[in-house]
Amino acid sequence: MNTAIEEVYSSLKEQFRGDLLRPGEDEYADARPIWNGMVARTPRLIARCAEVSDVQTAVRVAAASGVLTAVRCGGHSLAGFGTCDGGMVVDLSRMRQVTVDREAARGWFAGGCLLGSVDVATQKEGLAFPAGVVSHTGASGLILGGGFGWLTRRHGLSCDNVEGFTLVTADGSIAHADRKENADLFWALRGGGGNFGIVTEFEVKLHPVTSVLFGEGLCLRDDIPRVLRRWREFMPEAPDNLKWNLSLRLAPYTENVPADVHGSPVVSESVVWIGDPEEGRRYLDYVLSFCTPVAVTKKVMSFLALQTMADDEFPHGRRYYTKSGYFMSLDDSSIDQMVQALTTVPSPMSQIELAYLGGAAARVGAAETAFGDRSSPFVVNLLGNWSDASDDAGNVSWIRNLFKVLRPSMTPGVYVNFMSGDEEDRVAEAYRERWERLVAVKSHYDPTNFFRLNQNIPAHKAVGKSDHD
Numbered sequence: 001m002n003t004a005i006e007e008v009y010s011s012l013k014e015q016f017r018g019d020l021l022r023p024g025e026d027e028y029a030d031a032r033p034i035w036n037g038m039v040a041r042t043p044r045l046i047a048r049c050a051e052v053s054d055v056q057t058a059v060r061v062a063a064a065s066g067v068l069t070a071v072r073c074g075g076h077s078l079a080g081f082g083t084c085d086g087g088m089v090v091d092l093s094r095m096r097q098v099t100v101d102r103e104a105a106r107g108w109f110a111g112g113c114l115l116g117s118v119d120v121a122t123q124k125e126g127l128a129f130p131a132g133v134v135s136h137t138g139a140s141g142l143i144l145g146g147g148f149g150w151l152t153r154r155h156g157l158s159c160d161n162v163e164g165f166t167l168v169t170a171d172g173s174i175a176h177a178d179r180k181e182n183a184d185l186f187w188a189l190r191g192g193g194g195n196f197g198i199v200t201e202f203e204v205k206l207h208p209v210t211s212v213l214f215g216e217g218l219c220l221r222d223d224i225p226r227v228l229r230r231w232r233e234f235m236p237e238a239p240d241n242l243k244w245n246l247s248l249r250l251a252p253y254t255e256n257v258p259a260d261v262h263g264s265p266v267v268s269e270s271v272v273w274i275g276d277p278e279e280g281r282r283y284l285d286y287v288l289s290f291c292t293p294v295a296v297t298k299k300v301m302s303f304l305a306l307q308t309m310a311d312d313e314f315p316h317g318r319r320y321y322t323k324s325g326y327f328m329s330l331d332d333s334s335i336d337q338m339v340q341a342l343t344t345v346p347s348p349m350s351q352i353e354l355a356y357l358g359g360a361a362a363r364v365g366a367a368e369t370a371f372g373d374r375s376s377p378f379v380v381n382l383l384g385n386w387s388d389a390s391d392d393a394g395n396v397s398w399i400r401n402l403f404k405v406l407r408p409s410m411t412p413g414v415y416v417n418f419m420s421g422d423e424e425d426r427v428a429e430a431y432r433e434r435w436e437r438l439v440a441v442k443s444h445y446d447p448t449n450f451f452r453l454n455q456n457i458p459a460h461k462a463v464g465k466s467d468h469d
């Protein structure tokens with residue numbers, strides 16, 4: 001162990017209430033890996049905090065010694081920012097308390113919560129927080145980058161539903177940010193990622209949602225481009241209650257899919273209606289009539305079932321690589337390129353994911369939060385997902401090649417939470433006209449760029465010190 005980290009360990013040992021895990025010690029092996037198996041790093045110390053004072057101590061001691069520090073909530077950063085080689089990880093996984101006030105439709109949750117922790121607690125009170133679609137994702141990373149999922153068109157981005165943040169800043173002190181107090185920081189935390197401190201508590205608005213109408217189906221062959229075109233034309237006029245996602249992929253080998261379709265290129269449609277199911281059924285039937293789908297499901301399901309439905313598709317430890325972007329409008333040639341690329345996809349688990357935002361998320365002004373882009377409603381995420389390290393090169397180059405072909409038709413910009421670890425050069429592109437204001441807030445709260453393992457916004461004084469490892 002090198003001297004600086006040894007010093008950090010010795011100082012923390014005196015005062016830390018949580019767990020201090022070092023290589024070779026009990027629990028370290030389980031605590032080391034993050035979700036993306038492509039990012040296998042070895043921190044020299046994992047400081048698993050039990051309470052807010054642990055977070056403060058860890059930050060103060062690490063900042064004083066200059067030890068590289070990663071912050072981890074759910075460890076789902078696609079880029080792998082929840083870990084590092086050689087330094088320390090501040091791990092928040094023991095801090096998962098959630099409190100709900102049903103009458104006020106408000107929730108408070110700690111900085112280590114997974115989406116599932118939040119959903120389970122809020123659903124007990126008949127309320128829901130708008131967030132992502134996989135329950136083992138960390139709530140902190142998702143919200144700080146923006147956060148979208150099934151409720152976004154109806155109730156806005158996750159960050160739009162935050163009323164206040166409590167955080168530990170780079171000097172180890174506690175700050176609160178809301179519309180009145182530290183308003184610039186409040187603005188920056190809604191989209192600006194983990195650049196400004198470690199959030200220990202979120203105060204959020206909740207919404208009365210306990211069940212949804214859900215439909216899905218797979219369309220094949222000539223129906224694939226037809227559905228994409230109908231989707232492109234229909235969504236701008238769709239009611240906010242409707243979320244209709246598409247995924248180009250190879251048909252899964254599951255029981256509900258006819259055997260002769262297994263492994264064939266398909267567009268998989270998932271449709272969610274939030275609100276009156278009778279009204280929703282008309283929309284669901286209409287949308288699913290744009291092709292002749294197989295493996296069709298239409299049912300009312302609980303919100304918790306919806307939120308955990310995709311959990312098994314994205315297990316911990318597999319190899320993942322992404323490239324993402326926005327389209328203002330989806331042209332025919334981009335549709336054809338995506339459909340064509342499907343014929344050469346190297347892994348049956350990889351997908352070209354398409355979502356349409358708009359709705360409540362688009363009605364928040366561009367300057368109201370730091371979130372990257374609300375003007376381009378079409379989001380594409382090229383998500384490589386495979387098991388074997390020997391297949392890395394083929395899978396990564398498939399994603400990169402498709403992205404290169406699509407890029408000229410995209411609007412500049414990218415959702416920070418869908419970025420890979422090799423896209424540092426796109427961070428300023430992600431924030432565009434919000435960049436200078438973000439740099440100013442960063443310079444105030446973290447002038448030495450202590451929090452730099454993220455989609456990094458360097459402070460004025462620390463330009464050039466944005467190393468990621």
Ligand SMILES: Cc1cc2nc3c(=O)[nH]c(=O)nc-3n(C[C@H](O)[C@H](O)[C@H](O)COP(=O)(O)OP(=O)(O)OC[C@H]3O[C@@H](n4cnc5c(N)ncnc54)[C@H](O)[C@@H]3O)c2cc1C
Nearest residue numbers: 073074075076077082111132133138140141148194199454
């Ligand atoms: C399977 C899967 C499904 C996903 N689905 C969606 C989705 O539906 N919608 C969506 O919008 N995104 C989705 N994402 C992307 C997701 O938003 C990001 O991967 C996000 O970074 C995950 O947050 P985390 O806390 O798990 O990550 P971590 O790896 O723990 O952290 C990510 C970043 O956030 C910072 N951070 C973490 N906790 C804190 C904290 N308490 N305070 C300050 N900074 C912190 C870290 O320093 C790091 O830079 C998904 C990702 C995966 C892997």
